[in-house]
Amino acid sequence: MSNTFTVDGQEVPFEPGQTVLQAALTADVFIPHLCYHPEFRPHGSCKLCTVEVNGRPATSCTLPAAAGMEIESNTAEIMAKRRMLLQMLLVEGNHFCPSCEKSGSCKLQALCYALGVMSPHFDQFYPDRPVDASHPEMLLDFNRCILCELCIRASAEVDQKNVFALSGRGITKHLIVNAESGRLADTNFAPSDKAAQVCPVGVILRKRRGFAVPIGSRPYDAQPISDQAERFKPVVKEGS
Amino acid sequence: MSFELETARHPETLRRVAIDPVSRVEGHGKVTILLDDDNKVHQVRLHIVEFRGFERFIQGRPYWEVPVMVQRLCGICPVSHHLAASKALDMMLGVTLTPTAEAIRRLMHYGQILQSHALHFFHLASPDLLFGFGSDPARRNIVGVIAAAPETAKKGVFLRKYGQEIIRMTAGKRVHGTGSVPGGVNKSLAVEERDLLLKDIYQMIAWSREAVHIIRGLFENNLAEYNAFGRFRSHSMSLVRADGAMDLYHGGLRARQADGTLLFDHFDYGRYWDVISEDVKPWSYMKFPFLKILGADDGWYRVGPLARIVNCDFIPTPLADRERQEFIAFDNGSATGATLGYHWARMIEMLHAAEAIKDLLHDDNLLGKELMATGTRQERGVGVIEAPRGTLIHHYRVNENDEVERANLIVSTTHNNQAMNEAIRRVAVQYLDGQEITEGLLNHIEVAIRAFDPCLSCATHALGKMPLEVELIDAAGKVADSKSRNR
Numbered sequence: 001m002s003n004t005f006t007v008d009g010q011e012v013p014f015e016p017g018q019t020v021l022q023a024a025l026t027a028d029v030f031i032p033h034l035c036y037h038p039e040f041r042p043h044g045s046c047k048l049c050t051v052e053v054n055g056r057p058a059t060s061c062t063l064p065a066a067a068g069m070e071i072e073s074n075t076a077e078i079m080a081k082r083r084m085l086l087q088m089l090l091v092e093g094n095h096f097c098p099s100c101e102k103s104g105s106c107k108l109q110a111l112c113y114a115l116g117v118m119s120p121h122f123d124q125f126y127p128d129r130p131v132d133a134s135h136p137e138m139l140l141d142f143n144r145c146i147l148c149e150l151c152i153r154a155s156a157e158v159d160q161k162n163v164f165a166l167s168g169r170g171i172t173k174h175l176i177v178n179a180e181s182g183r184l185a186d187t188n189f190a191p192s193d194k195a196a197q198v199c200p201v202g203v204i205l206r207k208r209r210g211f212a213v214p215i216g217s218r219p220y221d222a223q224p225i226s227d228q229a230e231r232f233k234p235v236v237k238e239g240s
Numbered sequence: 241m242s243f244e245l246e247t248a249r250h251p252e253t254l255r256r257v258a259i260d261p262v263s264r265v266e267g268h269g270k271v272t273i274l275l276d277d278d279n280k281v282h283q284v285r286l287h288i289v290e291f292r293g294f295e296r297f298i299q300g301r302p303y304w305e306v307p308v309m310v311q312r313l314c315g316i317c318p319v320s321h322h323l324a325a326s327k328a329l330d331m332m333l334g335v336t337l338t339p340t341a342e343a344i345r346r347l348m349h350y351g352q353i354l355q356s357h358a359l360h361f362f363h364l365a366s367p368d369l370l371f372g373f374g375s376d377p378a379r380r381n382i383v384g385v386i387a388a389a390p391e392t393a394k395k396g397v398f399l400r401k402y403g404q405e406i407i408r409m410t411a412g413k414r415v416h417g418t419g420s421v422p423g424g425v426n427k428s429l430a431v432e433e434r435d436l437l438l439k440d441i442y443q444m445i446a447w448s449r450e451a452v453h454i455i456r457g458l459f460e461n462n463l464a465e466y467n468a469f470g471r472f473r474s475h476s477m478s479l480v481r482a483d484g485a486m487d488l489y490h491g492g493l494r495a496r497q498a499d500g501t502l503l504f505d506h507f508d509y510g511r512y513w514d515v516i517s518e519d520v521k522p523w524s525y526m527k528f529p530f531l532k533i534l535g536a537d538d539g540w541y542r543v544g545p546l547a548r549i550v551n552c553d554f555i556p557t558p559l560a561d562r563e564r565q566e567f568i569a570f571d572n573g574s575a576t577g578a579t580l581g582y583h584w585a586r587m588i589e590m591l592h593a594a595e596a597i598k599d600l601l602h603d604d605n606l607l608g609k610e611l612m613a614t615g616t617r618q619e620r621g622v623g624v625i626e627a628p629r630g631t632l633i634h635h636y637r638v639n640e641n642d643e644v645e646r647a648n649l650i651v652s653t654t655h656n657n658q659a660m661n662e663a664i665r666r667v668a669v670q671y672l673d674g675q676e677i678t679e680g681l682l683n684h685i686e687v688a689i690r691a692f693d694p695c696l697s698c699a700t701h702a703l704g705k706m707p708l709e710v711e712l713i714d715a716a717g718k719v720a721d722s723k724s725r726n727r
Contacts, residue, residue: 098416099301099309130300133641139302207642210304214419214427215412 102202104218327623334615355403362396374680543630
């Protein structure tokens with residue numbers, strides 16, 4: 001049997017060791033996702049990339065590709081569940097797109113548009129999350145955190161700094177920084193860190209750069225994220 | 241201090257008529273009128289019933305977010321807030337704009353003036369002016385104007401569209417864009433964009449001139465009524481350029497007394513609190529600003545097109561300046577003190593905006609690539625701009641972590657608070673006193689408000705969806721009669 005599987009009937013080739021999501025994105029087949037990043041190991045926490053494999057649900061970012069799999073992704077039922085996940089994220093934080101500098105380059109916003117989420121649907125939590133503006137070059141706006149842990153992974157695995165972590169459990173879970181004061185200024189975080197580049201929403205921001213990119217030139221202005229699978233293709237490492 | 245007709249002596253004995261909400265304006269406003277058994281007017285008040293809270297909820301936010309956030313105050317003139325905030329934060333950053341940034345911002349602003357004035361005059365005010373203040377409300381709306389004068393209505397729509405296109409090209413979107421940032425702009429014009437605007441600008445100038453002549457003709461044909469309608473004496477305040485010219489983007493503050501003498505001139509708006517203070521009244525959410533030099537009782541003033549035309553020494557574009565001179569000379573200057581003179585002044589400004597846009601489109605700075613400048617940071621910044629409806633003040637204090645610590649916004653409508661109250665009190669006495677109240681008579685009150693402002697609380701609402709509910713309440717507080725009007 002050849003190394004292929006199908007997503008919604010479309011044949012997708014894969015390399016041994018690839019996950020379903022990696023193979024699909026490589027083949028320009030978009031599966032919605034938030035906590036996945038091509039440069040990091042799969043995390044499987046946001047559940048947005050959940051698909052049905054031979055009738056059973058699985059997160060495609062952690063599911064090893066296997067020949068002959070029949071995967072359903074864009075069914076009405078799965079899309080409804082994805083929309084609900086996005087709506088829950090929208091109400092758990094304070095996501096005010098009209099004044100957010102990440103608008104137009106925010107993955108959460110782009111997915112909401114692509115999946116047709118036009119309102120939060122649920123009652124807002126309105127959590128009280130002040131910004132951390134203590135660092136001279138970087139700003140943390142915790143209001144927008146979706147707990148994808150990409151900054152945590154980047155800081156630990158790439159930067160070797162462990163600047164970020166999650167604290168609390170369940171609905172009280174939140175992002176913290178690794179300093180006794182709890183302030184970013186008291187860590188060794190730097191704008192050149194990988195953790196400063198990976199936030200899919202508007203939490204970790206370079207100061208004084210907001211709105212520098214005009215409307216029309218932002219990543220998701222011209223095309224919906226669902227037409228930009230190539231943006232998330234696995235990175236081919238040198239020598240591999 | 242209570243002004244004439246502001247507070248009745250025995251309100252408990254009077255009948256209350258409420259216009260709630262005021263229609264064909266954006267935002268929520270309410271007018272209450274107290275009448276005795278003979279329908280004599282004892283009290284008239286304009287209330288702004290919304291509380292917006294922007295000054296509070298931008299506290300703690302990073303300063304570069306502010307120009308984008310505060311423009312959500314309004315759907316008609318967001319550009320004014322966008323630019324006033326940017327100017328304040330330019331000052332905080334100690335920045336002098338690059339020539340390209342200044343040209344782009346001015347173009348955005350004049351595009352805004354053009355579209356807002358066109359909307360105000362053609363869409364919101366012209367039904368009253370063309371059909372009569374007390375005419376059939378079924379016809380007295382923009383749809384009626386389209387049916388009766390399709391060419392005029394079409395020009396109004398295209399003028400607004402042209403202004404909106406300028407905003408889209410400079411800010412990225414027709415409403416609520418991001419083009420102006422503290423320290424500069426995030427884009428300049430491409431040659432194709434500039435050429436596209438150049439193609440139609442001469443038509444816009446011609447149509448703007450026609451609009452001036454429409455309102456002038458209305459004044460000529462209804463001279464006595466237009467002159468007297470809601471007329472009152474007041475001081476005026478606006479920005480003027482260093483040479484005394486009208487400048488809607490930048491300048492110093494000038495205030496003129498009702499008799500024409502100057503109270504102050506070229507005052508540095510960075511210390512506006514030295515000349516302006518605000519009074520509070522228990523019956524209104526909106527403050528009452530006044531000129532400190534005259535005090536709260538006598539220091540109230542008007543801002544906006546009429547104040548600007550009266551205040552400036554000249555308009556720096558030829559066609560508009562000729563119209564300004566004719567406006568001032570008309571009937572020995574009578575229109576310069578008339579409430580409906582606002583509309584005439586507004587159309588002269590629209591013509592000026594169109595001419596200023598033409599001049600800017602011939603300025604190659606619009607195509608430049610130097611968008612941002614840097615400077616030496618300060619703690620505070622004040623930005624003042626002449627918004628379509630009048631002087632707009634934004635004032636911010638920013639801490640060393642780049643967070644806004646304090647904000648103070650004095651919007652055009654607030655400056656005009658007492659002036660609008662004066663206008664509706666005059667109209668109430670002129671038209672309602674001793675009369676059986678009808679919808680047509682109540683509309684006269686709204687005509688006076690619309691002369692100043694189509695945008696009462698800097699809020700966004702859908703045009704044409706505001707019902708007018710009028711309730712007559714007897715002395716016992718029971719609803720004696722009610723009328724509701726077109727949705």
